[in-house]
Amino acid sequence: MNLPIDSVMLVLVVTNLLLLGLSQLRSCVHAVAVQGFALGLLPLLVRQSGGPTVWTLLVVLVTIGLKGVVFPKLLQEALRDADVRREKRPHVGYTMSMVMGFVALAGAAWLSSRLPAFSGSPSTLAAPVSFFMIFVGLFIILSRNHAVNQIVGYLVLENGIYVFGVVLLHELPLLVEMGVLLDAFAAVFVMGVAVYHINSEFDHVDVDQLDKLKG
Amino acid sequence: MFLIVASLAVFSVAALFAVLPAHRPVWCVRAGIFGACVGAAAGLLAAVQGLFGGSIESMRIPWSIPGGELHLGMDPLSAFFLLPITGLGLLGAVYGAGYQRGGDAKKLGVGWFHYNVLLASMVTVVTARNAILFLIAWEVMALSSFFLVTHEHDKPQVRAAGWIYLVATHLGTAFLLALFVILGEKAGSYEFSAFAKAGASLSPGLAVAAFAFTLIGFGTKAGFLPLHVWLPEAHPAAPSHVSALMSGVMIKTGIYGLIRLLACLGAPPAWWGWCLLAVGLLSGVMGVLLALSQRDIKRLLAYCSVENIGVISLGLGVGYLGLSRGSTTMAALGFAGALLHVLNHAIFKGLLFLGAGSVLHGTGTGDMDLLGGLYKRMPWTGTTFLIGAASICGLPPLNGFVSEFLIYFGAFSGVVSTSSAAVVSGLVVITGLALIGGIASATFAKAFGGIFLGEPRSDQALHAHEANGLMRWPMVALAACCVLIGFLAPLAVRAVLPAVGMIVPVSSDALDAGIAPAMEPLGWITAGCAAFAALVALLALLRLRLLSGRTVGETGTWDCGYARPTARMQYTASSFGQPLMAVFAGLLGTGGTGTAPRGIFPAKASHTSETPDPFRSRFYDPLFLRTLGLLALFRGAQHGRVQMYVLYVALTLIAFLIFSLG
Numbered sequence: 019m020n021l022p023i024d025s026v027m028l029v030l031v032v033t034n035l036l037l038l039g040l041s042q043l044r045s046c047v048h049a050v051a052v053q054g055f056a057l058g059l060l061p062l063l064v065r066q067s068g069g070p071t072v073w074t075l076l077v078v079l080v081t082i083g084l085k086g087v088v089f090p091k092l093l094q095e096a097l098r099d100a101d102v103r104r105e106k107r108p109h110v111g112y113t114m115s116m117v118m119g120f121v122a123l124a125g126a127a128w129l130s131s132r133l134p135a136f137s138g139s140p141s142t143l144a145a146p147v148s149f150f151m152i153f154v155g156l157f158i159i160l161s162r163n164h165a166v167n168q169i170v171g172y173l174v175l176e177n178g179i180y181v182f183g184v185v186l187l188h189e190l191p192l193l194v195e196m197g198v199l200l201d202a203f204a205a206v207f208v209m210g211v212a213v214y215h216i217n218s219e220f221d222h223v224d225v226d227q228l229d230k231l232k233g
Numbered sequence: 234m235f236l237i238v239a240s241l242a243v244f245s246v247a248a249l250f251a252v253l254p255a256h257r258p259v260w261c262v263r264a265g266i267f268g269a270c271v272g273a274a275a276g277l278l279a280a281v282q283g284l285f286g287g288s289i290e291s292m293r294i295p296w297s298i299p300g301g302e303l304h305l306g307m308d309p310l311s312a313f314f315l316l317p318i319t320g321l322g323l324l325g326a327v328y329g330a331g332y333q334r335g336g337d338a339k340k341l342g343v344g345w346f347h348y349n350v351l352l353a354s355m356v357t358v359v360t361a362r363n364a365i366l367f368l369i370a371w372e373v374m375a376l377s378s379f380f381l382v383t384h385e386h387d388k389p390q391v392r393a394a395g396w397i398y399l400v401a402t403h404l405g406t407a408f409l410l411a412l413f414v415i416l417g418e419k420a421g422s423y424e425f426s427a428f429a430k431a432g433a434s435l436s437p438g439l440a441v442a443a444f445a446f447t448l449i450g451f452g453t454k455a456g457f458l459p460l461h462v463w464l465p466e467a468h469p470a471a472p473s474h475v476s477a478l479m480s481g482v483m484i485k486t487g488i489y490g491l492i493r494l495l496a497c498l499g500a501p502p503a504w505w506g507w508c509l510l511a512v513g514l515l516s517g518v519m520g521v522l523l524a525l526s527q528r529d530i531k532r533l534l535a536y537c538s539v540e541n542i543g544v545i546s547l548g549l550g551v552g553y554l555g556l557s558r559g560s561t562t563m564a565a566l567g568f569a570g571a572l573l574h575v576l577n578h579a580i581f582k583g584l585l586f587l588g589a590g591s592v593l594h595g596t597g598t599g600d601m602d603l604l605g606g607l608y609k610r611m612p613w614t615g616t617t618f619l620i621g622a623a624s625i626c627g628l629p630p631l632n633g634f635v636s637e638f639l640i641y642f643g644a645f646s647g648v649v650s651t652s653s654a655a656v657v658s659g660l661v662v663i664t665g666l667a668l669i670g671g672i673a674s675a676t677f678a679k680a681f682g683g684i685f686l687g688e689p690r691s692d693q694a695l696h697a698h699e700a701n702g703l704m705r706w707p708m709v710a711l712a713a714c715c716v717l718i719g720f721l722a723p724l725a726v727r728a729v730l731p732a733v734g735m736i737v738p739v740s741s742d743a744l745d746a747g748i749a750p751a752m753e754p755l756g757w758i759t760a761g762c763a764a765f766a767a768l769v770a771l772l773a774l775l776r777l778r779l780l781s782g783r784t785v786g787e788t789g790t791w792d793c794g795y796a797r798p799t800a801r802m803q804y805t806a807s808s809f810g811q812p813l814m815a816v817f818a819g820l821l822g823t824g825g826t827g828t829a830p831r832g833i834f835p836a837k838a839s840h841t842s843e844t845p846d847p848f849r850s851r852f853y854d855p856l857f858l859r860t861l862g863l864l865a866l867f868r869g870a871q872h873g874r875v876q877m878y879v880l881y882v883a884l885t886l887i888a889f890l891i892f893s894l895g
């Protein structure tokens with residue numbers, strides 16, 4: 019057991035379950051911001067031996083800056099412009115979503131128990147939690163209609179991959195981490211712009227009505 | 234090798250220049266055309282050097298793609314195929330500059346980009362010595378020619394033609410991929426030299442599969458029946474200088490690949506020869522019959538390409554039969570005839586497509602029943618078209634005769650042998666070639682007569698204008714090549730021999746001895762033709778002399794004493810072909826509707842006939858319809874909802890994960 023890391027993991031699981039159960043879009047964005055903060059701290063907690071290097075600090079700062087501040091800010095702006103407060107007709111109801119969340123948690127635990135053990139992993143919770151986050155991210159993308167929720171789903175998915183990388187493969191080159199961050203940034207930015215334009219063109223941001231665009 | 238690399242580099246730079254965003258795009262187009270000319274000229278030099286220099290060169294650069302290597306090589310066989318590619322590439326670029334003069338420069342720039350890419354890829358295809366490099370060049374060739382075919386993509390029929398071509402060429406590539414995997418697995422390397430070692434030790438079943446894949450894969454590009462359906466669609470859709478390049482040389486890369494890969498599959502058994510004979514006979518006869526039934530000049534020429542590919546295949550069949558029987562004469566003559574026909578067909582088919590382009594350019598239509606009387610309005614186009622038409626029919630003083638003569642002679646050398654199989658093969662080839670030649674003559678009498686003779690049948694033909702200078706000279710150059718190769722036949726045959734030597738594994742002396750029986754009569758025929766030409770020139774001089782100082786009157790053509798003849802009283806091109814078509818109507822499925830004139834004072838009557846491609850209407854269309862019906866079952870999964878697509882991906886990934894962990 020490693021208390022600091024495991025408490026971060028706990029925060030991640032709780033925010034995920036919150037995301038599944040919340041209908042207010044603004045709260046969803048808050049939850050994802052908290053998740054971003056928590057997971058931004060991970061590199062610091064993992065690299066204890068020999069103290070944090072300058073690079074680690076840089077990664078921590080950029081991650082928290084993007085996932086904890088910039089992305090949520092962008093999403094809130096999009097929400098304000100779109101003037102939508104809650105997800106109206108999710109494909110899967112909120113209670114059902116919570117149930118699915120617990121199923122996903124169990125599935126993730128089972129899957130990671132089948133994985134070969136990672137040598138020198140500081141936390142046994144990291145693998146199941148990262149699988150759980152990937153599943154939840156996919157589930158949000160699948161079950162929600164609002165474009166902002168789609169972006170939230172994408173971010174959660176991305177966060178899951180990040181946890182996997184930082185905790186389990188602690189030798190991940192910094193350049194790759196930076197690249198992934200940049201990638202996510204570009205994606206969120208583009209989606210934010212797209213949401214804005216979809217909204218101004220069609221007066222709604224339901225992705226399941228986008229198929230009306232096909233010729 | 235320097236020249237090859239230089240020409241590839243020039244093509245690449247010119248391609249980029251052609252699409253550069255510039256203030257005055259017309260200069261970019263000029264740069265593209267100029268680069269195509271310079272690159273093709275460098276390639277032409279390399280080809281001549283490779284064919285007559287006799288050295289075998291290669292260049293290898295490591296490449297990061299697994300199994301791939303940038304391995305280019307030059308031997309007489311590559312050089313021989315490089316000759317028409319670069320030669321026609323050069324003339325096509327000059328012609329295209331005149332043909333598209335005054336068009337939208339931005340769109341033209343894209344066209345010249347693809348033209349340069351097509352030339353570069355064809356040069357790479359015939360010089361590549363690594364299967365991966367070959368396949369990539371092959372695909373680039375297919376794609377760039379697809380974009381050239383769909384140059385006028387605002388027309389729906391052009392887009393349809395492009396799709397048919399794209400599907401056909403990729404089906405062919407799929408077979409090539411399978412072939413290369415079979416050989417690569419066996420050889421443990423994707424070098425052609427390693428294939429050659431591995432091919433001989435394939436198990437019998439795999440050897441048959443490898444031959445079938447080679448024949449289908451390369452046959453699709455070459456246009457063997459029944460894989461020819463894309464030719465009559467794609468060639469008319471493309472701009473004329475591109476049709477000339479595609480029909481003249483691009484389909485020949487299929488023949489090149491066939492020869493190159495069959496050389497890797499070990500000693501040829503007799504049934505290869507029989508297969509090629511059957512394919513050649515089918516393509517030749519059906520191709521020329523379908524050509525005869527066409528109304529559109531470019532469709533006619535496209536079907537005629539199928540016929541000529543059939544003739545080449547007959548030559549290859551004779552050659553492989555000769556190899557399997559150990560008869561150097563039969564093998565050498567068959568291959569020499571086939572290879573020389575590759576070059577000749579590039580020359581006259583290029584010429585005819587350029588001529589058809591001039592007709593289209595000058596009148597705006599390619600429908601032979603709307604043309605007529607163009608000879609007086611377009612004398613340059615008419616004369617060069619006539620020379621091309623006479624060559625393609627294989628008439629004596631011209632080049633088509635030389636290559637067909639070699640194939641005939643190779644077949645005869647089989648007939649006079651003692652083996653009954655050889656006698657049968659010889660007879661099949663001789664009767665087949667004779668039938669093909671006869672119908673081809675009728676086809677081109679119809680085409681030339683319909684377009685250039687008589688009186689104009691429409692306003693478009695009445696107001697036709699002659700091709701401009703840039704378009705004229707390439708046609709004159711190609712017509713001159715037809716005549717030159719015809720009169721210098723013995724020299725031309727000797728020039729092909731180094732390439733034949735790459736296929737027939739005997740010394741050059743033995744090869745010389747092998748073709749010797751054909752060389753003597755060929756020499757006599759050439760001499761006779763020269764004498765005949767001299768006589769004609771003498772008579773023409775005499776006529777000029779006698780007519781000098783007298784008045785020469787001119788009158789309408791074929792007015793038969795009528796006071797007011799109209800152009801509608803002439804035979805149309807279709808009615809000219811009708812008697813012959815009636816003989817083969819059962820084979821072709823020609824359909825017609827209309828009312829025949831009745832009684833002593835017939836009232837209004839009409840007749841229309843059409844010949845849809847029997848392979849397309851009876852085989853491919855039902856096949857594709859059925860496939861479409863089958864695939865409609867999956868339509869439900871294709872609803873355009875983004876989330877469901879994500880679900881498919883997620884479910885697949887999770888299933889894989891559970892499968893690999895559980």
